[in-house]
Amino acid sequence: MSKSLSEVFSSAWSMAKRNFVALFVPTVIYVGVVLLLYGINASGELTSLTRMDQAGYVPQGAPIWTSAVMFAISVFLAPLYSGFITAVLRGTSITGKPTPMRAAWQAACANYTKYLLTTLTQILFGFVFAMVIAVIAVVAVFVSALQNMVDWAVYSPDVWEALATLFSALFPAIVIMAVIGWFYQFSQMFLSYIPGMEQTQGFKAFFSSFRYIYRGNFLKNLGHILLAEVIQGLITGLVAVIFFLPFFVNLGMCINMDSLVTAEQILHPLMWGLPLYMLVGGLVSSLMSVFFTPYYFEVYQSAKAETDRREAAKGAAIPQYPYGR
Template sequence: MNKSLGGVFRSAWNTTKNNFVPLLVGILVYVGPTLVLSMITTALPVTLAGSGLAVGLELCALAYIIFASPFYMGYITSVLRTWHLTGAPVRMSTAWAAAKANYGRYMTTLLAAIVISFAAIFVIALVSSVAIVGSIFSAAGSFYGGSAGYEYLTVLAAMMPALVVMVALIFFYSFCLSFVQFIPGMEFPSGFQAVFRSFRYIFRGNFWKNLGHTLIIGLITVGIELVVILPFYVPYLSTVLAPGATLSDITYASTALTAALPLYTLVITILGIFLQTFTTPYMFEVYLNAKNVSDGKDSQQLQRTYGDPYTNFTQDNNTQPPDGGGQYPPQIPPNGGR
């Protein structure tokens, strides 16, 4: 079934509404420790900001993300899978047990995604570097005859198309990995097979609809975040852009904005957690939709290649018995022949 945008939204909202607590608990367990470590690192005195303690806390946060990600993805997929198959909320203990059982498959998938990502980043950086160098050389004649600031702006203008291409390639690659977190828990493949299957569903499962679903949820998420964080920047921007703003006014506004950063970080983190309880089921519905479309195309292709599988197994009911008067097929006499 190829769902429309409204159908995906309704299914995702229904999933979030009926599984809000299990989803929220899983997200908090995954995000909470990294958030605490980040807050401790940010709160360190300036004298310790670049010390070994800060570096150690950052490494601990990175290690936790790497080793907890497979467990988190397995847990969330178990919650969504149970609801999709049974229509009933899963017990959290059952979801944790499923995540533990699938931990190895998710870890191999994560490592495969990291390897492929390094290769993709290298290719994107190479293409972007060639494009940037080409843009600069193509506009080299306009760098001379002006002030240093004008030449600097000219270089940036020449580099802009290449930078746009780089950002587009990074987004496109991230988009192709949208389904990796669900495949090991929903299907058999893991590792590189899961990564490549995500690419397959993206392209074969109605590419433009998948792209549209992803862009729409991204724009909605960014729009909600902008509405929430805008009040933190309105006083600063109104002061800086005021016609009669003095240096002291701008300094005061900057100080006030810096003082509000911890509150801003807390608000945006809480908002992100609650948004994730909807965006993850939403992308799960997009994955199911793309998988159904891809599987339907595979089934149609097999039918065109091999024909109807049941046709070759039918036989004429009027087949005559073999010569000699025997029965075809053999039959058991009444009462067992007694």
């Protein structure tokens, strides 16, 4: 049977306490490497913006190829991290004791290929999903624009009025696509555990996550994950507001000034605030992960058990007739 919310919280908290170091240390390393890679690229872009001249010319920031290199590094690093974390949680769920980091590392290395193939499968389907959403968006824009163009030919609105009219026409489609995108991501919530727990990979692991989400008591899964994401979103949003508030205050002051201001003056709070935000945000994210990763793991185990129970009951309900009847 699927676990209640209190049971999930209790199990996740117990597992997090037993494996705090084994969960926190690799998470800090993984998050730190990813943030460092993308932070270097972001700082390069911000630096180029601060050098924008009065004519609006922006010098070139980081080379385009650096983004591809950073993406590749994160793709090949993620399977190792997911395999390690899953090994820690699997060991504790079986033995009830803390999992040695050495044993988790060995399991992560042994399952690296399975996780890498699953990650590449996820990227493939993500690309296909993005293309489908892009086609829908283009069609929605065309349909909305076609009707508006007929009206605009009559009364010729200004640019801002035309954009506002177009956005209002597209708003329902934007909301629907955002909801579809969220459910697509929601359906993959268990994907980081399946290769290490079930020794499956690629397409089978990808679709198993969908199966557990929708067959393993969908409403409970939805409630568990929505609650976790709301809590994490509020904490992350609070940290972001604290660190980026000086930037928006400075931006408002610059807009209200009579004299011309430079891009460097506008972006100065963001230049010093971004590295500090990434440092503190990375630590906060890592601390949240120590609890919420076991939390999602408990939801996964509960959903899998419920899916197996329902499928077994459905199979047992089918009458078995002897041959020849």
